[in-house]
Amino acid sequence: MDFEKLTELVIELEVDDIADAVKEALDDGKDAFDILNSLTKGMDEVGRRYEEKEYYLTELVLAGETMKEAFAVLKPALAASGKAEDKVKIILATVKGDNHEIGKNILGSLLLSSGFELHDLGMDVDEKAIIEKVKETGATIIALSSLLTMTVEHIKVVHEALQAAGVRDKVKLIVGGAPLNLELAKRLGADDFADDAVDGVKHIKKLAGIE
Numbered sequence: 001m002d003f004e005k006l007t008e009l010v011i012e013l014e015v016d017d018i019a020d021a022v023k024e025a026l027d028d029g030k031d032a033f034d035i036l037n038s039l040t041k042g043m044d045e046v047g048r049r050y051e052e053k054e055y056y057l058t059e060l061v062l063a064g065e066t067m068k069e070a071f072a073v074l075k076p077a078l079a080a081s082g083k084a085e086d087k088v089k090i091i092l093a094t095v096k097g098d099n100h101e102i103g104k105n106i107l108g109s110l111l112l113s114s115g116f117e118l119h120d121l122g123m124d125v126d127e128k129a130i131i132e133k134v135k136e137t138g139a140t141i142i143a144l145s146s147l148l149t150m151t152v153e154h155i156k157v158v159h160e161a162l163q164a165a166g167v168r169d170k171v172k173l174i175v176g177g178a179p180l181n182l183e184l185a186k187r188l189g190a191d192d193f194a195d196d197a198v199d200g201v202k203h204i205k206k207l208a209g210i211e
Contacts, residue, residue, distance in 0.1 A: 001025040003038035010042025011049075013062040015069055022073040032077035036113070039070050043113040047198045060197065061102060064109035071112055087117035088208045089139035093125035095154040100147040103176065106197040107143065114201055116208075127154075127161035134167050141207055143200065144190075146177040152188065159189025172207040176200055 001024040009018050025035050046063040049055040055063075092108050094101050101123045108120050119137055121129055130142060142162075146152045155175050162168035174192040175185045185193035192207060194200035 001028055001030070003030075003034065006035060006038040007042040007045070010039055010063065010066055010070070011045050013046075013059060013066055015062060015066045018066050019069045019073050022070050026073070026077055032074060032080075035074060036078065036115070039067065039074075040113040040115075043067060043110060047110065047201070050198055057102075060106050064106040067109040067113055068105075071109075087115060088141065088210070089117045089119065089137050090141045090143060090204065091119045091121065091130060091133050091137070091139045092143050092145075093121040093130060094123040094145045094147070095151050095158070096124055096126045097154060098146055098148050098151040099123045100145065100177075103147070103197055104143075104145040107145075107176070107200045110197055110201045111143075111204065114205070116204070127158045130158055131161055131165045131167065134162070134171060135165075139171065141172045141174065141204060143204065144173065144175045146175065146180060148177075149179040152177070152179050152184070155185070155188040155190055174200065174203055174207060 001021055006021055006025060009021055022035060043063060046055060046059065050060050090111060092104055094104050108118055112118055119133055119139060121133060133139065144155055144158065146155060159168065159173060162171065173190045174194060175190045176194045180193055182193040192203050194203045
């Protein structure tokens, strides 16, 4: 299994074939991080096509599912390589009261393919769970999703809880979701806002000092 084929499978959204292809590459003795790089190239191209409106949300969701299948096979090999210590750690969650996670899951797939260490807390997550995870992992970035107007205020609750716990100055808080914009995000205590998952990766890389 060559690397170009892996890249192509991601671009073509071959969710049913990617796991076997990754397994075959590993069985062939390919380095796990080289495989990850080839998958990332595919995801970068998916992101480009999305930005150019050649792909739409449906394709982005499928690409996320394709990456998830690939990572299920690749993750043990990456962990065994022992190269993960210096990864930037990110906590991902949809705020309390909100049960939407498509955007969050796409962002998670993109972040994994960009080499971040991800701690996804899921949906309807309260501030206590977020603070516990910050203390447990030493994560430096928190990415929150809020798709409902009635739940955006919970971003402020998280911000204030982080302050009360004495960890707010140790993390960057980025938010996204339909009711939000940069001005509102800042008013709620966030450091940054992203329009969508593709935009989110770019902003998170800046927050992490990667680019």
